Amino acid sequence: MIAKCEKCQTAFNIEDNLIKEIGTKFRCSSCKHVFTVYPPAQPEPLPVQEQEDVVLSDNDTMTMVDFSEKAFDLLDQTGPRYIELGSIGEGGMGEVKMAKDTQLLRKVAVKKLKKEAASPATLSYFFREAQITAQLDHPNIVPLYTVKQPDHDERNVSFVMKYIKGQTLTDIINKARNIYKENPKAELPTELNLNSRLGYFLKACDGIIYSHRKEVIHRDLKPSNIMIGDYGEVYVMDWGIAKMIKEVPETLYGIQKIAARKSDMYIGGTEVGSVVGTPGYISPEQVKGLSDVGAPSDQFSLGVILYELITLKPARPGDMNKKLEWAREGEINQIVHMMPDKKIPPELKAVVKKATAVNPNNRYLSVALLAEDVRGFLRGDEVSVMPDNIPRKMWRLINKHRHVTAILVLSILLISFAITTVTLINEKDAMKAARKREKTLTHMLTKVATQAHYIDTRFIRLEDLLVNLANNAMFMIQNPAQNNEQFYWQDDFKNPKKAPADLLLSSLYKREVSIKYPVVKAAPGVKHEDIIPMMQRLAPLRHHFQKMLLDSRSNFTPISSEEAMRLLTIHGLPISWAYLGLEAGVMYSYPGKGSYPDNYDPRVRPWYKLGAKKSSVHWGNPYIDLQGLGMVLPCAMSLYDNEGRFYGVAGMDVTYSNIIHDSLTRSGAVGVVESFLLDDKGRIVVSSSQLGIDFELYSSDSALHLELFPVTEVVDKIKRKESGLVEVTRGEESRIVFFHEIQALDWYYVEEVKTEAILGADK
Structure with missing residues (x-):
């Protein structure tokens, strides 16, 4: 029911089962005032037959009635169309109550005059409000459905509006x-x-x-x-x-x-x-x-x-x-x-x-x-x-294009260095060659910096999706709302009679998965009945899981449901797995599958330790996905409530193939031998040469080990947070290594390029 603080009029949605018959005291979270709430008066029950025809759900999911002779009986019913459920609020002359529409099976808000305020003048004024509101058809103005006929024993006016939760x-x-x-x-x-x-x-x-x-x-x-x-x-x-x-x-x-x-x-x-x-x-x-x-x-x-x-x-x-x-x-x-x-x-x-x-x-x-x-x-x-003055216009322009400004400054410095060098040697031909060289290198640095900025944006987008999942999960945990969403235990996935209806073999995951429902796996020793209330609160999160995977695409063009299904089950998306591990000892993973071992406990997994009791999003070392998707990169963050209590970890796995295709393949690249992502210690997180490797030939232990980048000078510069280039020799071949920082991850994007391919005979 909806209750209001007597002092500050702040409204609260209180579960009926918390309110005792003799009244229950609550403390207002806004003004700290203590007030008593009594259970709402129960409406008179409908006849049994009518109850069967017009049963309304107590939650926000849709309830349908078969359009048959019973549906026609429903339209001809003699009982009240709107059944009041409780008060939402009131003012000097009017009051607003929540009601059930017994014909259209929805909750509505009914606004009417108080009996003591009803008079010909107030009725006329009240009806005028309904006329004005009904003509304002806009998404940001509360819709008015109809004017409700007064009961036979009263002379009053009320109108029915959309109920907004x-x-x-x-x-x-x-x-x-x-x-x-x-x-x-x-x-x-x-x-x-x-x-x-x-x-x-x-x-x-x-x-x-x-x-x-x-x-x-x-x-x-x-x-x-x-x-x-x-x-x-x-x-x-x-x-x-x-x-x-x-x-x-x-x-x-x-x-x-x-x-x-x-x-x-x-x-x-x-x-x-x-x-x-x-x-x-x-x-x-x-x-x-x-x-x-x-x-x-x-x-x-x-x-x-x-x-x-x-x-x-x-x-x-x-x-x-x-x-x-x-x-x-x-x-x-x-x-x-x-x-x-x-x-x-x-x-x-x-x-x-x-x-x-x-x-x-x-x-x-x-x-x-x-x-x-x-x-x-x-x-x-x-x-x-x-209006901006000239200095403020310049500052605003620089602030909106920080990366471009940094690249331009770096370009100017490199060109100045080139000019200084050729001036010292005072040779016209050497000056011309040096300028051409520096211009080419600056252009390459700009391309590498632009690609690093793109990768930065993509990983920030993936982090935002994980943060959004964590926020939605904690909102459902802290603001429990009744729902009739179904959730499935791991044992249900193994039982054809209890498994989700959409459980089908996926060529992408190489096993049967459910795209509509995640799987719930309790840790050893954790009883199902102890975590059922928590999982019922989180059951609607299944919709957020699916949207999270689809939103990890590199573009935002609309797609059909058929195309979405192909991406989720056949072609794959950057995020391959999304999951919650709760401190209570339960795993909630999407897509749903029944392949976790019986002794699986999320609280001891590396990804859980990666994000547990930390204040931000953390990326971990890559590992081989035991579910068959090859090498993946884990990302995790902690779940905290409004009071700072730790609830568990939200995580996701990003596939190597998507990282390589999306981030390590630069359009129009010339002479690139290999591209890399290095961490802040100069270790190779992923390289373009790993595309197509059968990771099943490697053990999980070796896959978790990160090799140091073979150019010591590059590693030293990365440790000093520097971006730039280094010339190296591979056998008898000259190469240039370009590297630029990815700020969101504190990683570096690296390209190893054949010198002759970009500088030619002028090298």
Whole structure:
């Protein structure tokens, strides 16, 4: 059920089985207030036959009804279509409840007037809200399904909207604020960092841009009216005091009468006295009750919301009267972060000041221009309200192209060195030859540096996929939600009657695997019943596993489901295995297979030790995959909860063949004998000559041993964190070894090239 803190109104999703009949005490995670929650009243049960026809799932998976005579009976049922499940929230006049739609088999939100607030004027005003909301058809505005007919014994109005499972922007701000209060040096999770918060803000702006084009102003924009769904979708909520820009005066709808008669019900809500809106966010023209309040007023409120998103503190602190004083003058607090040592980017300060200008004529011409400036900031571009001067333009250009700048600087230094050399020998022909040589070598260095940057980007992408898997796993562990996802033990894979339906022989893995379901393998001595609750929470992670493997491709072009299946089972992807090893003694591995030995314990495996109780992503030494995919490169990271408790390790294996094809084969390369990836000690992690080798001829022990690169001078330079080139002699042949650092891995990309192939007779 949904429960709210009596003090700060923060909403919580509490499992029903945790609530006792006599009531259970809970402590609010936001304000630490202790309050009592009682179990919700149970609705009267439907007749047995109807229950069989309209059973609804208690989780978020789809439930279907056979379209037969029973389906027609369902449409003709005489019982209530919407069955209330509990309260979501309430305001001065209205309340929102969760309900089940017994015909379409889904959860919905039903908003209706309180009985004590119902009157002809409020009913007219409430119905007007439904009319406005229904005409705003946009992905970032909460959809309204229908107006619900009142029961035969009441005179009331309610309307049915989409039920959104998630959290408000207020919750996002509070979570980020609480993390900093507990640890000022903490790094926020991805979903709470500044870029993510600005992303939510931009989606809300898109909804308001659309409403303004439809000539509708919201007039009550605030973080609590912006909902963030579980999958990052954003909805602007509560259009209760919205207004058509060209509509008739509000007095015809009874708004001023409602405000005067119900002012005592809106303390801290949407109205204070005769002021329409929330004092902490409204514009000065709105609090003064001016008749020409329009789109700039909504822009002012968005500017105040942006203030809170970047500073994590209220723009107008104090009690309601104090906030009204701030609102009348159009003032907000200084734009300073809640943590004094954290700096606010000057571009964002300028955007907030522009959007919250006291005079509406001094604000942006539209919300679209406000949103474009925020998007420009996220792209690293200049914003319209703070144009760059020449030094700042140069700095921005260099900052956006760091690798190119480094290459250019290196090129200039090499050319200068060449010019200095030929000047000293003072020979025209030698100078010309030296220049040609240095130009060629510089060009080759640029090519090698560019390839190193590409490899850097690819491995960062793979690391991001692993981090995303770990974040999703910990979110499911810490935020348990009911689901009916199936998971399979290793013994199920060995039993044809219990195995997943898609378990088929894969030519890639050389065994039967399941693409839809991972496998659960308990360590020796671990009982299934002890880990079933944890695995049920993680069961939906199967979708993230499959997406992780498909997203490891080097391009992002859409593919069909058939092509995806061929990649997963026949052709292969850069990531061949993805898995979780939990400290509780269980392995959750994808694709699913039944080939782990009975004594397999993930906690003693090298990949587990590689990532256990460490603070970042770690790449390990290559090893031969016992499952038949040849040489693979492991990568692992620790799983921690919000309180820093260690839960286990998330890992993945990247195949050598994909690394060689994707990273060690440079298009247009001339004279390249062999390409390598070396670690920070100068040891060979992988080389292009290993493509096609039958690794089954090698023992696992020899495969784990990394050979030192045979050129000592290159090894010494790598240990000193240097990039460059070295000329060597192989037998009677001259060669040049080019090497450049891969920053994300602290590795090096190396190319060994025939000197004659690139320098010719001028060598």
